[in-house]
């Protein structure tokens with residue numbers, strides 16, 4: 575187990591330790607990122623932002639693309655199908671002060687695939703490279719990164735398109751790639767292929783490679799480092815309901831016993847998360863948003879089933895506090 579907290583770089587952005595918050599549609603908004611940063615997350619990403627939507631009202635940004643002065647370093651992730659619109663969106667992110675521009679070539683959602691976005695591009699290496707080049711040219715000095723899956727189709731054993739995209743992107747000047755070790759076709763089923771992640775790092779020893787997939791807890795994050803040699807790992811579902819995972823990873827890396835929050839500490843963090851969300855969205859939308867986080871937090875609770883039901887019924891701030899008072903004593 576490493577006894578030091580290794581730093582790593584995405585272009586000129588230095589990241590204090592190598593466990594970062596992944597882009598998570600519906601979850602990695604400003605309130606959740608603020609909370610994760612307070613637990614030690616050194617780098618976060620927005621959820622995927624559709625290039626065209628970003629540009630609709632540049633002076634009144636969508637909630638999902640909002641950030642603030644403390645929310646750095648931050649990657650803005652964009653998704654789209656054309657080099658020109660992706661480049662225009664990247665330029666906007668650059669102007670708005672995002673530290674990194676991340677390109678989503680991984681999303682497996684049917685609507686994205688039908689519209690030739692996200693994971694669709696894993697099967698179109700030339701388009702992927704063209705978009706990467708256009709975005710790098712439009713991003714000023716901001717580093718550009720790619721989110722990839724290991725292949726488009728499960729039976730693409732040769733991964734030929736993957737290697738063409740990765741090599742083309744690094745040749746074009748991409749600062750890092752983040753690889754989710756599943757194919758687009760399998761979406762989220764089956765185990766992520768960590769051996770593939772190891773082969774990617776082996777092929778690009780001098781480039782930044784970040785691993786994603788099956789990082790359920792801090793132990794898994796540590797195992798991914800040891801088994802694959804990647805430079806950083808990207809926490810996704812493992813951070814939902816457990817923002818302590820960043821602190822827990824530090825404990826493991828420094829040889830300490832892993833921090834486990836008491837019920838009372840969980841209550842304090844959930845109170846703060848609710849406060850951040852309702853301040854950001856207003857009470858109605860903030861409460862609606864927090865219901866799905868509540869369901870995730872419930873998994874850590876001894877009465878998880880009953881607590882989930884209680885969170886689903888929450889309608890306002892008073893209900894949220896009442897659920898916390900009832901279950902977290």
Ligand SMILES: Cc1cc2nc3c(=O)[nH]c(=O)nc-3n(C[C@H](O)[C@H](O)[C@H](O)COP(=O)(O)O)c2cc1C
Nearest residue numbers: 596597598599621622721754786787788789810811
């Ligand atoms: C609810 C949800 C939303 C996601 N949204 C995004 C996204 O907007 N952009 C992206 O690149 N990946 C997204 N992902 C993929 C994750 O970043 C990550 O690569 C994937 O969940 C694998 O990691 P895990 O098995 O540790 O969860 C999403 C995953 C989930 C479960």
